[in-house]
Amino acid sequence: MFETLALVGTGMIGGSIGLACKKSAQVGRIIGYDTNPESLEASRALGICDSIEYKLENAIKEADLVVFSTPVQVIAEEIIRAAKSAKSTALFTDTGSTKAEICKSLKTNFKNTGPIYVPAHPIAGSEKNGPTAANAELFKGKLTILCPMENTPAWALDKVSGFWQSIGSRIEKLSPEEHDGIFAFTSHLPHLIAYALAGLLEPRHIQFTAGGFRDTTRVAGSDPILWTEIFKANKGPLINALRGFQDGLNRMESALENGDFESLKAMLAKAQQFRKTVQ
Amino acid sequence: MFETLALVGTGMIGGSIGLACKKSAQVGRIIGYDTNPESLEASRALGICDSIEYKLENAIKEADLVVFSTPVQVIAEEIIRAAKSAKSTALFTDTGSTKAEICKSLKTNFKNTGPIYVPAHPIAGSEKNGPTAANAELFKGKLTILCPMENTPAWALDKVSGFWQSIGSRIEKLSPEEHDGIFAFTSHLPHLIAYALAGLLEPRHIQFTAGGFRDTTRVAGSDPILWTEIFKANKGPLINALRGFQDGLNRMESALENGDFESLKAMLAKAQQFRKTVQ
Numbered sequence: 001m002f003e004t005l006a007l008v009g010t011g012m013i014g015g016s017i018g019l020a021c022k023k024s025a026q027v028g029r030i031i032g033y034d035t036n037p038e039s040l041e042a043s044r045a046l047g048i049c050d051s052i053e054y055k056l057e058n059a060i061k062e063a064d065l066v067v068f069s070t071p072v073q074v075i076a077e078e079i080i081r082a083a084k085s086a087k088s089t090a091l092f093t094d095t096g097s098t099k100a101e102i103c104k105s106l107k108t109n110f111k112n113t114g115p116i117y118v119p120a121h122p123i124a125g126s127e128k129n130g131p132t133a134a135n136a137e138l139f140k141g142k143l144t145i146l147c148p149m150e151n152t153p154a155w156a157l158d159k160v161s162g163f164w165q166s167i168g169s170r171i172e173k174l175s176p177e178e179h180d181g182i183f184a185f186t187s188h189l190p191h192l193i194a195y196a197l198a199g200l201l202e203p204r205h206i207q208f209t210a211g212g213f214r215d216t217t218r219v220a221g222s223d224p225i226l227w228t229e230i231f232k233a234n235k236g237p238l239i240n241a242l243r244g245f246q247d248g249l250n251r252m253e254s255a256l257e258n259g260d261f262e263s264l265k266a267m268l269a270k271a272q273q274f275r276k277t278v279q
Numbered sequence: 280m281f282e283t284l285a286l287v288g289t290g291m292i293g294g295s296i297g298l299a300c301k302k303s304a305q306v307g308r309i310i311g312y313d314t315n316p317e318s319l320e321a322s323r324a325l326g327i328c329d330s331i332e333y334k335l336e337n338a339i340k341e342a343d344l345v346v347f348s349t350p351v352q353v354i355a356e357e358i359i360r361a362a363k364s365a366k367s368t369a370l371f372t373d374t375g376s377t378k379a380e381i382c383k384s385l386k387t388n389f390k391n392t393g394p395i396y397v398p399a400h401p402i403a404g405s406e407k408n409g410p411t412a413a414n415a416e417l418f419k420g421k422l423t424i425l426c427p428m429e430n431t432p433a434w435a436l437d438k439v440s441g442f443w444q445s446i447g448s449r450i451e452k453l454s455p456e457e458h459d460g461i462f463a464f465t466s467h468l469p470h471l472i473a474y475a476l477a478g479l480l481e482p483r484h485i486q487f488t489a490g491g492f493r494d495t496t497r498v499a500g501s502d503p504i505l506w507t508e509i510f511k512a513n514k515g516p517l518i519n520a521l522r523g524f525q526d527g528l529n530r531m532e533s534a535l536e537n538g539d540f541e542s543l544k545a546m547l548a549k550a551q552q553f554r555k556t557v558q
Contacts, residue, residue, distance in 0.1 A: 123489045143487070172486070185480055186488045190495040193472060196527045198557075199550035200520075201464055207422070207451070209465045209557050210402045211498075216469040218494045220554040224547035228540050235535055241479075242532055246525070248475045253521055256514055261507050268503035271478035275499040278477075278488050 002091075002163065003028040006063035008056065008078060010034045010043035013095045013122070014069030015134025018048035020167035023136045033059030035070075043131040057085040065163060066115075068094040073229040076105040083115050092117040093160045097125075097183065098233040099147045099176035107149065118160035119147040119176060121183075122169060129223055140168035147176040184237035189245060191227055192238065194220040281370075281442065282307040285342035287335065287357060289313045289322035292374045292401070293348030294413025297327035299446035302415045312338030314349075322410040336364040344442060345394075347373035352508045355384040362394050371396040372439045376404075376462065377512040378426045378455035386428065397439035398426040398455060400462075401448060408502055419447035426455045463516035468524060470506055471517065473499040 005027045007014045011034070021027040032049030033056055034040035044052045053059035060066050060082045068075050068082075075096045082092070092115050096102055099119050106117060122144040144164040148157050161171050174182065198220035201209075231238055248267075255264040284306045286293045290313070300306040311328030312335055313319035323331045332338035339345050339361045347354050347361075354375045361371070371394050375381055378398050385396060401423040423443040427436050440450050453461065477499035480488075510517055527546075534543040 123487070125489065125491065142489070145487070182484060182487050186484050186492050189479075190476060190491045192531060193476060193528075194491075194495055194554075195547045195550040196524060196531060197469060197472060197550075198554040199546055200468075200524050200527050201553060203553075203556070205461060205465050206556055208402070208424075208461050210404065210421070212404065212469045212473075213465050214557060215494045215497045216473055217550075217554050217557070219491045220547075220550045222551070224544050224551050227547055228544040231535060231543065232540055239532065239535060242528065245475060245479050246528065248479050249472075249521070249525065252471060252475060253518065256510060256518060256521075261511050264510065265503050265507040267478055268474045268499075268506055271474040271476075271496075271499045272501070272503050274480060274482075275473075275477040275496050277482070277485055278493060278496070 001026050001028075002065040004031065004063045004065075005029070006031045006033065006060045006066045007043075007049060007069065008033050008059065008066060008082065009069035010040055010048055010131050011069065012129045012131070012133040013124075013138075014067065015043055015046065015048045015131035016124075016136065016138035017067055017069065017095075017167060018043065019134050019136035020139055022047065024166045026163070026166040031059050031063065039131055046131055046134065048131055048134060056082060060090070061085050062087070063090055065160075066090060066092045068092065068096070071226055071229050072096040072098050072102065072233045076102045076109070079106060079117055080109050083110065086115045088114045090115040091156055091160055093120045093163070095120065095122055097121060097187065097230045098180050100180045101233045103147065103149050103176040116153065116156040118152060118156055119149065120160065120164060121145045121147070121179065122164065125187075129226075137168070139164070142169055143172055144169035145179055146171060146173050147179050148173065149176070180234050181237045184234055184241040188230060188234055188238045189241040191219050191222065192231065192242065193245070194218065195227070280305050280307075281344040283310065283342045283344075284308070285310045285312065285339045285345045286322075286328060286348065287312050287338065287345060287361065288348035289319055289327055289410050290348065291408045291410070291412040292403075292417075293346065294322055294325065294327045294410035295403075295415065295417035296346055296348065296374075296446065297322065298413050298415035299418055301326065303445045305442070305445040310338050310342065318410055322413075325410055325413065327410055327413060335361060339369070340364050341366070342369055344439075345369060345371045347371065347375070350505055350508050351375040351377050351381070351512045355381045355388070358385060358396055359388050362389065365394045367393045369394040370435055370439055372399045372442070374399065374401055376400060376466065376509045377459050379459045380512045382426065382428050382455040395432065395435040397431060397435055398428065399439065399443060400424045400426070400458065401443065404466075404501075408505075416447070418443070421448055422451055423448035424458055425450060425452050426458050427452065428455070459513050460516045463513055463520040467509060467513055467517045468520040470498050470501065471510065471521065472524070473497065474506070
């Protein structure tokens, strides 16, 4: 139980955390902050927060827990800035889709006294955005990855873990580097591929698309600014995953060109078998 | 209205045609045939056909309309075989995902007297298969592409068009070559990409997959034998589409490597804009 929760970023993810906390009643009051005043005011109107503040420092100064749900490229600097005004006993966590870059930046710039940051990534995205897309059930049964740094105390990890569980998450722990390596394959590469495929088609194709194209490219409806920043923050592991994907495509293309349909079929069968293990 | 309909192939697609015809009542009776006796018997038990036959010739000999819903690589030879036993006034149509190869093969092997074949492709797939996955509503509001050949009489095209409309389809007409060129981009390439992505992941990744991966690879759950045959039948246009896709991926990779995030963002924004036009 946290008496005061501050939400830094009240968009779809931050907003869903607010609504889920209202429902779980594990939080005393919720203060919202967002750089976009319209989004911030909408979050109050939607019952995501009890009150809102137009300055980061005012929003977080009385908070026992601060959740940063802002684009990945600003999380580290917001944490550093917030630490200066926060209670020394405050805990920080976040929802950033990449972890290694944030942790590296904080390792050199974030003092070991005062607020403790426990890196987190709830696996519960959507191509929608803004507080109107917030949903109290977003985290229910979904995984939240916690990425403790070398100096993260066990008690802080436990407390932040309890918070994510209180809004319905299951918890897994990975190092920041393991996290980024895995999510390059399971999330960032699928997004890149969806964008590349949607970007290839021409207007004359639209009326001839069906379920296969729609599903394969659904996440290409996601915010290009947000995803450019995620790709940037996880550049190395993403390029590695992309090269593996291109190798696989090239093998399929060669089999097709050479008329080696037995090999092609074996590749499809292996992929189908893997896909069937994913619910 | 057709007095006697023969379904050659009573799997998911053929079965859905049977159920839809039962509902529309635009067909007198339905005779089923399938090379798989279990699938064939299940189709009768499921009310897809009124009677079944274990020989193609027996199934089609009294038919006024024959619908071939079998794998693309056997459609042409089944049509040639069926034409020998069918009534000279019978009409043939099919559900094959590729059209140029079938039409080319029939142009040289299918006589211009007797039954008339009107090539069709209902855009209503699914990664499921078998008659138990059949659904009377499968074609409702969906597009069926008709690909008349040079010698297809207008009256036969109209009659077959009316049949597809009677089970809920909207109709568009394309030449067989136009059809295959377009569907290489809108259907075959998305399937190939989904297989390549699903085939890249390792078991350790499974628990860290979420909606993005699931949607992007959904169609990789499709039958590898069926799809190897589709890729084979549309090899040329598919390789062309695949190269365009690889060019786009390479441009994204270069932008990422060179730190040219403005160009990367512009590519994502273009793709997002296109994706938003597809419902």
